[in-house]
Amino acid sequence: MNMKDNILVLIFGAVILTMPLWAGIVGAGYPDLLQKFAIFGLFAIGFNILFGFTGYLSFGHAAFLGIGSYTAMWSFKLLTMNAIPAVLFATAVSGLFALAIGFVALRRSGIYFSILTLAFAQMCYNMAYSVLTPITNGETGLTLTATDPRILDAATTEGLPSTELFGMGLSGYNGFYFCAIILIIGFYISVRLYRSSFGLMLLAVKSNQNRMKYTGLNTKPYLLSAFVISGMYAGLAGALMVVIDPLAGAERMQWTASGEVVLMTILGGVGTLLGPFIGAIVIKYFENIFSAFNDAVLNQVFGFLPDFIQGIWVSFASLFVGKGWHLTLGVLFMLIVIFLPGGAMEGFRRIAAKFKKEKEAHSAGGAE
Amino acid sequence: MSSILTVEGVNKNFSGLKALDDVNLVVEEGSVHAIIGPNGAGKSTFLNCLVGRLVPDTGTVLYYGNKPEGETLFGLPPHAINQKGISRVFQTPEVFEDLTLFENAMIPVMAHLDGSYRFNSWGGVLSRGEIADAAEHILSDVGLLEKRNMHSGSLSRGDKRRLELAMCLAQDPKLLLLDEPTAGMARADTNNTIDLLKKIGEERKITKVIIEHDMHVVFSLATKVSVLARGHIIAEGAPQEMKGDARVQEAYLGGAHL
Ligand SMILES: Nc1ncnc2c1ncn2[C@@H]1O[C@H](COP(=O)(O)OP(=O)(O)O)[C@@H](O)[C@H]1O
Numbered sequence: 001m002n003m004k005d006n007i008l009v010l011i012f013g014a015v016i017l018t019m020p021l022w023a024g025i026v027g028a029g030y031p032d033l034l035q036k037f038a039i040f041g042l043f044a045i046g047f048n049i050l051f052g053f054t055g056y057l058s059f060g061h062a063a064f065l066g067i068g069s070y071t072a073m074w075s076f077k078l079l080t081m082n083a084i085p086a087v088l089f090a091t092a093v094s095g096l097f098a099l100a101i102g103f104v105a106l107r108r109s110g111i112y113f114s115i116l117t118l119a120f121a122q123m124c125y126n127m128a129y130s131v132l133t134p135i136t137n138g139e140t141g142l143t144l145t146a147t148d149p150r151i152l153d154a155a156t157t158e159g160l161p162s163t164e165l166f167g168m169g170l171s172g173y174n175g176f177y178f179c180a181i182i183l184i185i186g187f188y189i190s191v192r193l194y195r196s197s198f199g200l201m202l203l204a205v206k207s208n209q210n211r212m213k214y215t216g217l218n219t220k221p222y223l224l225s226a227f228v229i230s231g232m233y234a235g236l237a238g239a240l241m242v243v244i245d246p247l248a249g250a251e252r253m254q255w256t257a258s259g260e261v262v263l264m265t266i267l268g269g270v271g272t273l274l275g276p277f278i279g280a281i282v283i284k285y286f287e288n289i290f291s292a293f294n295d296a297v298l299n300q301v302f303g304f305l306p307d308f309i310q311g312i313w314v315s316f317a318s319l320f321v322g323k324g325w326h327l328t329l330g331v332l333f334m335l336i337v338i339f340l341p342g343g344a345m346e347g348f349r350r351i352a353a354k355f356k357k358e359k360e361a362h363s364a365g366g367a368e
Numbered sequence: 369m370s371s372i373l374t375v376e377g378v379n380k381n382f383s384g385l386k387a388l389d390d391v392n393l394v395v396e397e398g399s400v401h402a403i404i405g406p407n408g409a410g411k412s413t414f415l416n417c418l419v420g421r422l423v424p425d426t427g428t429v430l431y432y433g434n435k436p437e438g439e440t441l442f443g444l445p446p447h448a449i450n451q452k453g454i455s456r457v458f459q460t461p462e463v464f465e466d467l468t469l470f471e472n473a474m475i476p477v478m479a480h481l482d483g484s485y486r487f488n489s490w491g492g493v494l495s496r497g498e499i500a501d502a503a504e505h506i507l508s509d510v511g512l513l514e515k516r517n518m519h520s521g522s523l524s525r526g527d528k529r530r531l532e533l534a535m536c537l538a539q540d541p542k543l544l545l546l547d548e549p550t551a552g553m554a555r556a557d558t559n560n561t562i563d564l565l566k567k568i569g570e571e572r573k574i575t576k577v578i579i580e581h582d583m584h585v586v587f588s589l590a591t592k593v594s595v596l597a598r599g600h601i602i603a604e605g606a607p608q609e610m611k612g613d614a615r616v617q618e619a620y621l622g623g624a625h626l
């Protein structure tokens with residue numbers, strides 16, 4: 001870590017923590033949405049430690065999200081409504097699962113690795129619906145009940161309890177701040193990893209495994225460490241989901257959820273420190289906007305058009321909004337991959353470079 | 369002189385094709401041993417058998433770099449072989465093209481100091497001064513220090529070879545294997561590489577096994593030459609002797625004079 005990184009983390013922290021003050025300007029000033037930003041941002045930052053640093057593309061990280069959620073729920077049900085143990089257990093348990101899954105999946109690389117991770121995640125998803133129903137409560141999902149043992153604090157709560165942090169409730173903005181602080185810590189750790197010799201080794205794995213092996217370095221443990229760390233981030237994000245809303249369902253582990261974090265990372269910029277977080281925000285922000293549109297809203301928007309044209313436009317546009325928002329996401333993703341393969345971060349770099357050029361041209365012109 | 373590597377009765381078949389046929393060879397410590405031969409003679413196969421990347425059908429290879437009684441390297445993964453003091457330069461230079469030269473240089477230094485895996489995530493990579501110092505040192509040894517912040521992918525082939533050699537030297541190897549180190553290089557780059565290898569040879573006593581096509585390179589560097597043809601060692605001796613050897617010219621040079 002050098003001075004620049006410290007400043008980066010400080011600015012990041014300041015921007016995140018002040019979000020409730022200014023996110024309203026862009027229509028994102030709801031705690032629900034801000035919580036999502038923080039949770040999925042954390043998920044993507046952790047995913048980037050594997051995909052961005054080592055180049056290994058996992059298509060099964062949602063499994064760890066689900067494992068984290070279930071673990072945290074059980075911590076709430078069995079131990080206490082305090083979020084701290086839930087978060088710690090979830091991180092540890094998803095780390096153990098990542099160790100086992102990673103150990104097997106990392107026997108292969110490239111597309112085979114991706115397929116193996118996908119297969120494991122689908123296995124977890126299916127098991128959550130079938131044999132593991134006693135743990136996951138199947139299709140209904142795992143919820144809190146008034147009869148949960150909660151051996152540490154059952155006596156102090158009555159009725160259906162809610163999550164808390166040493167007595168402070170975690171709904172609304174409290175929940176956001178809780179997630180935000182964990183996000184900032186997660187970001188800080190990822191920056192440190194990136195600058196460490198361990199991080200350099202991960203980048204070396206991505207660059208040339210053959211040279212790495214013939215330099216006396218064993219690539220396997222490096223990859224496995226990265227896999228476990230990113231699995232732990234995912235588990236932590238899963239735990240935060242149930243801290244905010246204590247309900248864990250298996251759909252969280254579906255392959256679409258694994259795919260979403262891949263999109264976030266690529267959209268923002270694979271392998272950059274901030275990119276994955278930006279990708280997560282962009283996707284969650286537009287999901288929020290686009291999925292809120294329905295035909296009534298569209299009719300209003302296109303109300304100025306003659307009736308028959310209005311009908312055509314509305315039925316066309318409705319493909320892309322509401323439930324069809326994923327179509328928009330797909331188009332956006334294609335555009336990014338084709339025109340801006342480095343994601344949003346590359347876009348920023350290009351713009352910055354252009355400004356710099358123009359400035360130089362200006363000052364050169366002025367000197368004449 | 370004692371030997372660092374002995375090869376006895378090595379055979380290797382590829383589905384019926386005899387790539388290596390009863391090869392016997394002794395590499396003396398401190399020598400520069402060139403292995404020459406026409407295309408398809410089995411040179412690369414031989415090198416791969418030396419480092420355990422291929423396991424011969426029969427025969428033994430003993431490495432004396434660490435133990436006086438020798439050890440066999442068959443079946444060991446590449447990183448374990450490297451940790452025993454054997455470095456390798458590839459026909460096409462293999463460096464970390466997405467990283468800067470300085471980062472490229474730090475990696476072998478760390479591999480040398482820390483072993484094949486170390487999880488020290490908390491300190492920044494630059495916080496260990498000895499790593500940065502050693503990395504700068506090896507870059508300046510091969511004349512690449514001014515380019516330290518460039519990405520190695522943008523280097524010329526000759527410079528990539530320099531960097532690759534520097535990375536091998538950073539590990540202070542006992543045995544350095546070079547598979548056609550000047551293949552595909554322009555004359556100037558070839559001469560630079562020869563000069564560099566000569567300079568390295570003067571500064572450190574590293575045993576080298578060189579596979580080479582270019583006779584100019586062989587006669588500039590080698591202290592001993594073995595000629596491989598159709599999987600068989602057909603002649604062996606000092607470079608000057610080999611120049612005039614009729615069998616060599618027959619097998620390798622198609623009768624043309626050097
Ligand atoms: N993995 C392999 N499978 C099958 N045949 C091989 C393999 N590697 C080399 N050969 C064959 O063995 C012979 C020797 O090859 P090689 O060692 O690459 O020769 P050289 O490096 O001297 O040009 C060639 O005929 C080659 O086609």
Ligand SMILES: [Mg+2]
Pocket residue numbers: 411412
């Ligand atoms: Mg060859």
